[in-house]
Amino acid sequence: MNLSSDFSRGMTHGIPIALGYLSVSFGFGITAAASGLSVFEASAISATNLTSAGQAAGIDVIAAGGTILEMILLQLTINIRYSLMALSLSQKLDKRFTASHRLVASYGITDEIFAVCSAQKGMLSPAYMYGMILIAAAGWVMGTFLGASAGQLLPESVSSALGIVLYGMFLAIIVPPSRKNRNILCVVIAAAVLSLLFRYVLTAVSSGFAVIICAVSAAVLGALIFPVKDEAEQE
Amino acid sequence: MSTAVYIFVMASVTYLIRMIPFTLFKKKIKSQFIRSFLKYIPYAVLSAMTIPAIFYSTGNFVTAAAGTIIAVVLAFFDLPLIVVALAASLGAFIAGLFL
Structure with missing residues (x-):
């Protein structure tokens, strides 16, 4: 298979990813603008990070004026x-x-790119991955730019409703495996309970460190109590 | 602290996390504990980030709760990510019309 056909095949496989990213990053753009970042800063974060949860947590640290150590550990x-x-x-x-x-x-x-690439039969070529990454990243940055710049133009009722988009996507990632696998469900519940504790009781801990402590504790508990038996069980 | 410094740090850490194993490691991780930890950590992270933050995401508890319920139900039935994400938002918007 030649280079250019691998590249365009990658782009084709990346279109659904790009469309999804466009709308999710629109929500990120709105959130970023709401927490005081400029359109350029929000777009630069998306262009250089290309990740939803890390970016969402990162802008919280920026808005709160957190430490660099906190940012590193959180990411x-x-x-x-x-x-x-x-x-x-x-x-x-x-x-x-x-x-x-x-x-x-x-x-x-x-x-998403991992999911599509690992579902491919056979080996991956650089051109194939570049095609997919290019279109997906374009969607991600474009959505962020539009959300951060047009977010203010939208009526308050629309832009506030879009604030939930990213979290909706997170639920779409955690709910299906939690339904099928009780061990994952236990880890998810443990993390949520700890998170509630930090939000309402141990409020002295900053939000970035709270996420780290909750997630690491819940995952360590999961790994100790429900070790994954063999690689076939990995998703 | 300048925002550019934060962005540089975020981007560098995120890149190194992807680059180091992609470029250097050729063998599979053998430790059962580490493999289990790596399996659970994404769900633990997303759960801690979502609860209770999602209920503050629209600036109104009632509209956020409406969106959350819709997202959980649709995700329970395995609908695609983007459908769940946008339906949550639509649900919050519609709930807002009734307030």
Whole structure:
């Protein structure tokens, strides 16, 4: 298969991802603008980070004037899942994937791109991943730009309703596996209960550290009480 | 602290998390504890980020709760991410019309 057809196949497979990103990042743009970031800053975050949960948590830290250490630990905790995805995809790269291609393509490992790439039969070429990453990132940045700039033009009733979009997507990620797997459900509930505790009782802890403590504690509990038996069970 | 510094730090950490395993590691992780932890951490993170923040996401508890219920129900029936996300928003908007 030649380079350009791999590239366009990647772009085609990336279109649904880009459409989803467009609307979710529109919500992120609104949230970012509401917490005091400029249109350029919001778009720059999306262009350089390409991740929903990490960005949403990051703008909270910026708005609260948190420490750099808090930002680093928060991004590590929230985005550490990409390490596993990157690790898994690294076993699936064809021989055209030289070290420099790996350095570039690693920028675009998101939940959705990982899902589509790992569902492909056979090995992945750099051109295929670049096509998908390009269109997905374009949708993500465009949506952020539109949300941050047009967010203020929308009626209050519409822009406030769009504030829930990102969280709706998070629920769409956690609810289905929680329904099918009781161990995941227990971890999800433990994290939520801890999070409520930090929000209403232990309010001295900043929101970034609270997310880290809740998530790491719940995942460690899960790993100790419900160890994953073999790799076939991994999603 | 300048916003540019925060953005640089966010972007660098996020990139390194993706780049290091993608470029350097060739072997699978063997530790059962670490593999289990890595399996659970995304759900734990998203749960902690969503609860209770989602109820403040629209600036009104009632509209946010309406959107949340719709999202949970649609997600329960395995609808695509984007459908669940937009339906939550539509639900919050419609609930707002009745307030």
